[in-house]
Amino acid sequence: MLIAAPDVPRPDKIGMMKSMAKMKMGAPALKSKPKKDERFAMKKKYGMQMEVEMEMGKMKGMNHGNMKMKEGENQMPKEDHQNHSNMSMDAMSNMEMPKDTSPSKDMKMDEDPQKMRDTQQDHKSMDMSNSTMDMEMGTDKMAGMKMSNDFTYDFLKSPHKTTFPEGTPVREILLNLTGNMNRYIWSLNGVPLSETDKIKIKEGEVTRVTLNNLTMMHHPMHLHGHFFRVLNKNGDYSPLKHTVNVPPMQEVTIEFYGNEYGDWIFHCHVLYHMMGGMARVFSYDTPADKRMAKYPISKLIHETDIYYTWGTLDLASHMSALNFVSSNIRNQFNLSAEIGYNENLEAEFSYQRYIYDYASVFAGVNVENSIPDSLGSYEVTGVAGLRFLTPYLFDLDLRVDTKLRPRIGIGRSIMVFPRFSIFGYYEYQADFGAVTDFENGTNYESETVWSVGAEYMFSKNFSLVGSYDNRFGAGGGISIRF
Numbered sequence: 001m002l003i004a005a006p007d008v009p010r011p012d013k014i015g016m017m018k019s020m021a022k023m024k025m026g027a028p029a030l031k032s033k034p035k036k037d038e039r040f041a042m043k044k045k046y047g048m049q050m051e052v053e054m055e056m057g058k059m060k061g062m063n064h065g066n067m068k069m070k071e072g073e074n075q076m077p078k079e080d081h082q083n084h085s086n087m088s089m090d091a092m093s094n095m096e097m098p099k100d101t102s103p104s105k106d107m108k109m110d111e112d113p114q115k116m117r118d119t120q121q122d123h124k125s126m127d128m129s130n131s132t133m134d135m136e137m138g139t140d141k142m143a144g145m146k147m148s149n150d151f152t153y154d155f156l157k158s159p160h161k162t163t164f165p166e167g168t169p170v171r172e173i174l175l176n177l178t179g180n181m182n183r184y185i186w187s188l189n190g191v192p193l194s195e196t197d198k199i200k201i202k203e204g205e206v207t208r209v210t211l212n213n214l215t216m217m218h219h220p221m222h223l224h225g226h227f228f229r230v231l232n233k234n235g236d237y238s239p240l241k242h243t244v245n246v247p248p249m250q251e252v253t254i255e256f257y258g259n260e261y262g263d264w265i266f267h268c269h270v271l272y273h274m275m276g277g278m279a280r281v282f283s284y285d286t287p288a289d290k291r292m293a294k295y296p297i298s299k300l301i302h303e304t305d306i307y308y309t310w311g312t313l314d315l316a317s318h319m320s321a322l323n324f325v326s327s328n329i330r331n332q333f334n335l336s337a338e339i340g341y342n343e344n345l346e347a348e349f350s351y352q353r354y355i356y357d358y359a360s361v362f363a364g365v366n367v368e369n370s371i372p373d374s375l376g377s378y379e380v381t382g383v384a385g386l387r388f389l390t391p392y393l394f395d396l397d398l399r400v401d402t403k404l405r406p407r408i409g410i411g412r413s414i415m416v417f418p419r420f421s422i423f424g425y426y427e428y429q430a431d432f433g434a435v436t437d438f439e440n441g442t443n444y445e446s447e448t449v450w451s452v453g454a455e456y457m458f459s460k461n462f463s464l465v466g467s468y469d470n471r472f473g474a475g476g477g478i479s480i481r482f
Ligand SMILES: [Cu+2]
Pocket: 186, 218, 219, 220, 268, 269, 270, 273, 274, 278
């Protein structure tokens, strides 16, 4: 079959960014309590942000006559009470979202997604025209974010039955596919490989894995040593595969028969995702292959939690700055130094530990010149606090130093055009005189630091930067990334 490439309009990147900013933060790629079982809660909470996604698509019209529940849904056993109510996103994949501008009937969908799922339970077909989908029919078209697939696994049908002997015990496993683009951590159920145990499976048992993608990326999930059935509309004739793609926000169920021994890795075949932690080890309750003795699983697990190091060096007419970061999944070391040629300096080293994706605690040492515009004397303080990545992607730093001075810092960088970004930073430190002895009977002092600037990216490693900093003044120069 040949499908002609469609005329794709230029994507509206600014519009996309605006829409993205409005989205809820996704499922965590890193949980505060990795051992706590939150799979089902996670699936429910982040499973289908219908309203937001729909709005994001800002689709002009939808042909909803073609929606149907994945038939495999009916084969799902009902013993798992929390797992029963999902409206499969496969239904969505059959929605057509034409990108032409012809006006079509608006579709409303502001019903609570959970409620929608519940009402769809055990139904084979759904009629979306009765539900109220509140779709903002905006003017922007986002052809790049088409939610439907022209090809689905329903195209694949095995020439013979692939079912397992009746009565074979079935073990059900739910794996939510989770990720964090910001820190580039990829995981399953919010737990990267390095923070979990092997998944125990048994010989002679069927392992049925529901893969529920909670990210906005495709993940081709690959199992070593086995062929698995990809449950699709062909039922008993569902195809056998060793890799299955799980599209964004969609769900795929696979099952395989335990006819092996030892340990088998199951991972996303985007190898960067695998190295970021999106993998699991299925382990039979039998000894591992002796030939694998030289390649212990611990080594492989370690490889998914190594330290990555990067930095930037700014050389400008008014100041120079060095930023250096070394980080693995949970831990991060930061070194920063800024020197203004007007004899102002600030340097800091901190150790940071991530509680989950967007929050961390840190402690470190800060050095500053104690008299403005003079490098004669320095003030060294210990600092400790919290760092957050907030909605709308602000970096927030809340801290107190050893002179008991609280400080708030907030910064943001926005890419306005593909190579051009602007950035700003604001910091306020209060001193109530708990440790400092003020002169002249004052009992409160504050210090404000702020800067704004713009950056043009020449290449992966070089940028042109211009900025103003209230300590160092205005200037321009280059920024080198390494
Ligand atoms: Cu992946």
